[in-house]
Amino acid sequence: PAPSSPARLPRLHSLDALRGLDMLIILGLDALILLMAARNPENAFLREAGRQMTHAAWEGLHLYDLVFPVFVFISGVSMSFSLAKYMGGNAAMAPGFFRLWKRALILALLGMLVNGTLTWTEDMRYASVLGLIGFSCAMAGSCILLLRRQGAIAAAGAALLGLVAALQFTGGSFTPDSSVNSWVDTHWLPGRLHGGTFDPEGPLCIVSATTLCLGGWLTGNFLKESRMPPVRLCLLMLTAGFLLFCAALMLDNVYPMIKNMWTGTFVLAAAGISLMLLSLFHLAIEVWNGGKWSFPLRVIGLNALAAYLIHSLVNAEELNERIFSGAADFFPSAQPVLLALSFLLLQWLILFAFYKRNVFIKL
Numbered sequence: 001p002a003p004s005s006p007a008r009l010p011r012l013h014s015l016d017a018l019r020g021l022d023m024l025i026i027l028g029l030d031a032l033i034l035l036m037a038a039r040n041p042e043n044a045f046l047r048e049a050g051r052q053m054t055h056a057a058w059e060g061l062h063l064y065d066l067v068f069p070v071f072v073f074i075s076g077v078s079m080s081f082s083l084a085k086y087m088g089g090n091a092a093m094a095p096g097f098f099r100l101w102k103r104a105l106i107l108a109l110l111g112m113l114v115n116g117t118l119t120w121t122e123d124m125r126y127a128s129v130l131g132l133i134g135f136s137c138a139m140a141g142s143c144i145l146l147l148r149r150q151g152a153i154a155a156a157g158a159a160l161l162g163l164v165a166a167l168q169f170t171g172g173s174f175t176p177d178s179s180v181n182s183w184v185d186t187h188w189l190p191g192r193l194h195g196g197t198f199d200p201e202g203p204l205c206i207v208s209a210t211t212l213c214l215g216g217w218l219t220g221n222f223l224k225e226s227r228m229p230p231v232r233l234c235l236l237m238l239t240a241g242f243l244l245f246c247a248a249l250m251l252d253n254v255y256p257m258i259k260n261m262w263t264g265t266f267v268l269a270a271a272g273i274s275l276m277l278l279s280l281f282h283l284a285i286e287v288w289n290g291g292k293w294s295f296p297l298r299v300i301g302l303n304a305l306a307a308y309l310i311h312s313l314v315n316a317e318e319l320n321e322r323i324f325s326g327a328a329d330f331f332p333s334a335q336p337v338l339l340a341l342s343f344l345l346l347q348w349l350i351l352f353a354f355y356k357r358n359v360f361i362k363l
Contacts, residue, residue, distance in 0.1 A: 012077075012223070014281040017294035019074050020301030025053075025067050027300070027311050027347050032340040039337070058176065058258060061269055065259040068129055069270035070277065071304075072209050075137050076216020077278065080224060083144055083217075093145045100141040103363040107134030114312040125199075126191040130308075132201040136209035143210075144217055157214035164208050165255065165264040174256050174263070181205065181261045200260040208262035215271045219278065234283040241275030244268050299348065299355050306361040307351055320346050 030053040037043075037050025052063040086096030111128025112118060143156050171180030182198040193199040219237070226233050248257060248269035257266040285291040291298075300307050310316060324342035328335045354360065 012282070012286065013291050013294065013298060014278065014285040015074060015077055016301035017285060017291070017297040018277055018281045018301070019071065019304050020294075020297030020299065022067055022070050022074070023300050023304050023307050024297065024344070025064070027307060028340060028344045030064065032337070032344065035336055035340055056259060058260065059174070059256045061257045061259070061266070065266075066270055066273055068133070069209070069212060069259075069267075070274045072133055072136055072212050073216040073219075073271060073274035074278075075133060076140060076213035076218075077220035077223070078216075079137065079141055079144065079213070080217050080220025083141055086145060087148055096145050097142060100138040104131075104134035104138035106363055107131060110309065114309075122191055124191045125194060127185075127189060127194065127199045127201040129201055132206050132209055135206050136213050139206070139210040140213035140217060143214065150218060150221060153214055154218055157211040157218075160207055160214075161211045161264050161267060164204060164211075164262075167204065168261065168263060169255075174258060174261070176260070179261055195260060198260060200262070205262040208264070208267050212267050212271055212274075216274070219275060223282070230287040231283065234279045234287060237275050237279035237282070241272040241277075241279065243272070244275065245272030248272060296348065299352050303351050303354050303360050305363065306354060306359075307347065309361070310347060310350060316347055316350075317343060 033046075033053045034050050037046040037053075040046045054062060055064055056062045083096060086093055108128065108131035111130030111132075111134075112124070112126060114130065115125040115128050118124065144153055147153050147156060167180045168174070172178045172183060176182060176195060177197050179198065181202060181204045182195075184204050185193055185199045185202040186197060189199060189202050194201070199205075222237075223233070228236070245268070248265045251265045251268075255263060255265045257263060257269055259266055281294075285294050320339065320343045323346065324339060328338040328342070331338060
């Protein structure tokens with residue numbers, strides 16, 4: 001008889017939904033909130049919501065700064081499932097390494113394409129968000145395959161974060177022009193830098209993001225292996241996330257949270273908020289079986305790479321204008337808001353068509 005295949009682990013719908021919410025902000029929820037805030041300047045809630053949908057100028061933390069860090073954390077959680085087949089007693093690690101680094105290189109190439117034309121000159125930007133996600137996941141996955149034990153992996157993450165902190169404290173100041181990140185980016189990173197003297201997706205930022213990805217893997221492994229009651233598990237994750245965020249806030253005066261440098265305090269804050277969000281989504285969807293409301297988010301989250309590439313490379317805004325501008329003209333005062341909503345709807349309908357036809361772009 002043929003050998004039985006290993007049991008397939010159940011899919012975490014909460015993870016797909018959280019990834020979908022994260023991507024929804026990129027697809028246009030941020031622009032919609034900013035538009036509503038601009039049209040209602042007297043509304044304090046919308047004014048603050050609009051401020052949170054922008055990046056902090058340098059120091060500080062806005063919700064918008066956490067969009068891609070949360071995605072890195074989620075990628076780490078997913079790796080606790082995807083790398084499991086390479087970590088058995090007699091499992092070969094080489095295919096796992098190959099898959100990780102092939103994915104990293106493809107994402108880096110796609111990231112450069114998203115940045116602009118591939119001119120391969122000094123005017124081209126080589127660092128990218130997709131590149132940061134790919135390389136940080138590849139570095140974290142390599143650590144996981146080599147070390148295997150949770151304690152050793154946690155220690156590796158702490159050591160990497162400590163190394164980055166030591167370099168940032170001793171290698172310069174916490175300013176755009178004089179930080180160790182700007183020195184590394186200026187001397188080692190080819191092409192145009194996003195910040196002029198630094199790049200928020202530069203080499204040191206990738207190392208910091210690796211620790212966040214390792215934290216995601218530890219969380220996913222905890223979710224898989226824990227035998228405690230589900231509600232208690234979610235409360236424990238929520239508490240751990242809250243404590244991490246509080247630790248980042250307490251250290252902020254000494255070690256500032258700076259997204260463009262991916263400082264250690266910024267990584268702690270991102271890990272804390274990611275943990276809290278995942279615990280709440282897991283409780284609402286997996287534990288309380290209330291996942292129907294999350295279906296629109298899961299449609300996006302299941303095809304996150306396709307969503308990002310469609311939004312970045314396809315001129316969906318022009319298509320949205322062609323389809324919906326005539327109907328929006330009947331409501332002149334609300335036209336910009338209606339077009340922003342229809343832009344989100346159009347992208348979701350494309351992803352829903354992919355979902356219905358089982359088309360998922362994965363690397």
